[in-house]
Amino acid sequence: MGTGYPPQQPYAAPPRRSRVWMVPVAAGLGVALLATTVWASTSMVSDLFGGPQPETVLPASAVVFAKVDLKPSGGQLANYAQFVGRLPDSIQDEIDPEADPAEEVVSSMVDELGVDMDYEQDFEPWLGRRFGVAAWPAADPAAEASDGLAVAFALAVEDEDAANAALGRLEDEAGGFTFEVRDGFALLAPNDAALTELRGEVDRAPLADDGAFAQDMDVVGGDSIAAAWMDVEAAAGLASSELGEAAEATGRIAIGLNIEAEYAELRGDMFDVGVDGVSLGDYATEDRGLELMGDLPDDTVMALGANGLDSVVERLVAENPEDFGDVEAALSEVGLAYPDGLTQLLGTRTAVGVTDPQGLLSDFMDFGGTGSSSTPSMQLRALGADAAALEDIIAQSSANSYEAPPGVNTDGDAVVVSSGTSGTGRLGDDPVYQRTMQGMEEASAGFYLDLRPFAEDAGESGPEQWGSMGGSLTVNENDASILARWAPSGGG
Known part of the structure; x- marks a missing residue:
């Protein structure tokens, strides 16, 4: 026509x-x-x-x-x-x-x-x-x-x-x-x-x-x-x-x-x-990279990493004191002063990984059918955090517990808090992790989820074929970018 x-x-x-x-x-x-x-x-x-x-x-x-x-x-x-x-x-x-x-x-x-x-x-x-x-x-x-x-x-x-x-x-x-x-x-x-x-x-x-x-x-x-x-x-x-x-x-x-x-x-x-005069760029951080998340143990199943969490929380408290007023009180209860206590606790770069979910994985897959109450093995890595302050907080929180408290160590400039057992290699060296997280190296924050153990627990015949999921957040002065990615491993 x-x-x-x-x-x-x-x-x-x-x-x-x-x-x-x-x-x-x-x-x-x-x-x-x-x-x-x-x-x-x-x-x-x-x-x-x-x-x-x-x-x-x-x-x-x-x-x-x-x-x-x-x-x-x-x-x-x-x-x-x-x-x-x-x-x-x-x-x-x-x-x-x-x-x-x-x-x-x-x-x-x-x-x-x-x-x-x-x-x-x-x-x-x-x-x-x-x-x-x-x-x-x-x-x-x-x-x-x-x-x-x-x-x-x-x-x-x-x-x-x-x-x-x-x-x-x-x-x-x-x-x-x-x-x-x-x-x-x-x-x-x-x-x-x-x-x-x-x-x-x-x-x-x-x-x-x-x-x-x-x-x-x-x-x-x-x-x-x-x-x-x-x-x-x-x-x-x-x-x-x-x-x-x-x-x-x-x-x-x-x-x-x-x-x-x-x-x-x-x-x-x-x-x-921007909304009501608040721009995404206000939360931008010059500290980029997910290396700390890559330094988590190689058997990490779930991981989160972020840079500048201490400054972000401080800004949120300043902008919304009625919603975040209890942050100062919470820090005070564990003997930390605001706002420096945020950095002592979180560091300037932070990454946390679950290496052996145990009860957490079972509860996730069958909604609590196992009745397990085991504590998952985890590791926290915080660059610029205060090891002594974290040791004091852990001691206070585990005073009446029968379980062994998490250990606090250092690895270079990072404070490492570990609970349970974990692998000795780096997550960043895992080819599945590398394939999933490629191109996100300069992000401000990221997440990683290894689907293989979940697929195995669900009875999949080829659990290794499910690969992993990952994502990142990058905030610049005038824009922000969010990525969510699935990288399966079947056929290759």
């Missing part, structure tokens, strides 16, 4: 309740597509690369945007295939590489609407592999879907004539939306007013041409299998006008789900985000 706007038939908007199906259907479609990356790497080999993205047909005035992209580039395709090969056998056995992830969602939608349409005949021939949704401030009250926002969905189209025929029939028989096919996408909106407003907004400027949006998407991953974006300041301003409340918020948030050869990663970035 080309790139023009097809004429629309007169449309009488149905009651608002009939539009509700659009939201769960879109959400369900996104979830199903995200969960089936294998399909993207094994299907549609011909004409697989290139083509427009949803942001080219959705407006730059959007305050919220999300998309799913299952038409990968060549590099993505190779990464998908390698990552799938690393999945545990028990997961790979459940995967049907020939399954179309959209079929179940669309078929369920059709059944719910009571429309006599078939996925393979009416939808599969034209439905593309990219999907997007955007919400923008509605200029026309008739275009508003909720809370002052208009909304539209973009579905990639492989055959415009077939898309017009199928969606036209669905519109006639089910109602609750209107549509047009434009520039390689079917654009769905709740009513004609929203669709008309969408046209004008996109003609003025598509979201793809917005410099801040493009820059943010590049940071979280330009080839993300799924992404979301929000203009925090615009959304907060809209909420203020709708709710009559002052919302002092600034900045933007971007999220991307990326599949690499060795891991799947969810990344979230906050740019110039």
